[in-house]
C-alpha cells in the first residue's frame with residue numbers, strides 16, 4: 001500500500017504529523033526499518049523516529065544470511081540487495097576449515113556480503129513506499145504507558161534544551177540499538193558480560209586477495225578477519241590479544257598488519273585505510289521482549305559479538321515476527337495475547353544466537369597453543385561429520401530456526417515454510433514466497449483441491465504431490481497444518 005503522504009523527513013517539534021500513529025518505532029536501523037515497512041504495508045499508521053539526521057554510510061554488518069534473504073524475497077526485495085554485493089557459497093573459519101552453505105535447502109544457499117547501509121537503503125525505500133513516516137533528527141528520551149497507549153518524549157536531536165514533544169500511539173517498539181533509550185526508560189535490565197575489547201576496524205585495499213573470502217584465522221597474537229565489500233575495498237576486523245586500549249584510541253595500522261601476518265602468514269599488502277574505528281563487544285539479552293504496550297527488538301533486546309554475522313539478521317527476523325502480530329491486533333483480527341508470542345518465539349532464538357556467536361568467539365580467543373591446535377583439528381574433523389556441519393550451517397544461516405508448537409499440533413506447526421513451487425495459474429504466484437508478498441496469511445492446498453470462499457487469506461495450490469494443507473503466517477512460518 002503506498003500513500004502520497006509517505007515520507008522520510010526531518011523531525012520538527014512544532015509539526016503534529018506524528019501525533020496519531022498506531023505504532024511508534026524508535027530507531028531506523030535494519031530492525032526498525034523492516035518493522036516500519038511491514039506495518040505500513042499492512043495498513044497500520046506507523047511513525048519511525050530516528051536520532052540521526054541523515055542516513056548512515058558506515059557499515060557494521062556485512063553478512064546477510066540465507067533466512068534474511070528469504071524474508072526479503074517474501075517482500076520482493078532480495079534481488080535488489082543481491083545486486084549490491086558478493087554472494088559466497090562458503091565462508092572460511094579457522095585456518096583452512098570452511099563452513100559450507102551451498103547445500104542449504106534454500107533459494108539462497110550461501111551468504112551475501114554487502115554493507116549494512118545497502119540493506120538499510122533497500123528497507124528504507126520500501127518502508128517509505130508503503131507509507132511509513134520516517135522522522136530523522138528525533139531523539140526519544142522518555143517512555144510512559146497506561147492501559148490505552150504509550151507516550152514518548154521526543155526531542156529534536158542536537159538541540160539540547162530544545163522543545164520536547166509527546167507523541168502517543170497504541171504501541172511502541174524500541175529498535176534503538178545496543179544503548180537503547182527505550183530499554184533504559186522501561187528500567188529493563190540488560191544482563192550479560194563483555195566479550196571482546198578494543199577490536200580494530202579498518203576499511204582498506206589489499207595488494208593480493210586472500211584465498212576464500214571472508215577470510216578468518218585466530219592465532220596466539222589475536223585474530224584477523226577480512227571481508228570484501230565487492231568494490232575493491234575490504235573491511236579488516238583485527239583483535240590483538242591482551243590489548244586494553246579504550247574504544248576511542250586510534251587504530252595502529254602496524255599492529256593491525258602484524259596480527260594479520262601472524263594469522264595468515266601475509267598481510268596481503270594492506271594499504272592505507274579510508275576509515276578506522278575500534279569497538280567493544282558485549283553478550284547481553286533482556287529478560288522480556290515485551291513490557292505492556294512496549295516491545296524491544298534487534299540490538300535493543302539482544303547483543304553479542306559479530307562472530308557468525310548474526311546480529312542484524314536476528315533483528316530483521318524479530319521485526320518480521322512482531323509486525324504481522326501488531327497489525328492483526330490493531331485491526332481487530334486477533335486478541336492481545338498474540339503479542340505475547342513475540343517474546344515466546346523470539347527470546348529463545350536470541351538466546352541461541354548468543355550461544356552460537358559466543359561459542360565461535362571463545363574458540364577464536366583460545367589462549368593456549370594446545371587448545372588452539374585441538375580446536376583446529378576438531379574444526380577440520382567436523383567437516384567429515386555431515387550432521388554437525390549441516391546443523392551449524394542451518395542455525396547460523398537461520399534456515400533451521402523454527403518456533404515451538406502447542407502440544408498435539410501437527411509436526412509442521414511453527415516450522416519455517418520452504419519456498420514451495422505452486423501450481424501454475426494465469427497470473428498467480430509461481431512459488432510460496434511470491435504469494436507471501438501480499439503480506440497476508442497464505443493457505444497452501446494440495447494439488448487438485450478447490451479453494452473455499454474468499455476469507456482474507458491468499459489461497460494457492462502446491463505443484464508437488466504432497467497431501468498436506470498448510471496455513472502459512474505472513475512471516476513465513478507454518479501456523480497450522482493438516483493432512484489432506
Ligand SMILES: Cc1cc2nc3c(=O)[nH]c(=O)nc-3n(C[C@H](O)[C@H](O)[C@H](O)COP(=O)(O)OP(=O)(O)OC[C@H]3O[C@@H](n4cnc5c(N)ncnc54)[C@H](O)[C@@H]3O)c2cc1C
Pocket residue numbers: 026027028029030031032049050051052060061062063064116138139140141175176177178179180181182201237279297298299300306308309310311312313314315
Ligand atoms: C564490527 C561489526 C560487524 C558486524 N557484522 C555483522 C554481520 O556481518 N551480520 C550481522 O547480522 N550483524 C553484524 N553486526 C551486528 C549488527 O550491526 C547489528 O546487530 C545491527 O546493526 C542491529 O540492528 P538494529 O536495527 O537492531 O540496531 P542499530 O543498527 O544499532 O540501529 C538502531 C538505530 O536507533 C537509533 N537510535 C538510538 N537511540 C535512539 C533514540 N533515543 N531515539 C531515536 N533513535 C535512536 C540509532 O541512531 C540507530 O540508527 C556487526 C556488528 C559490528 C560491531
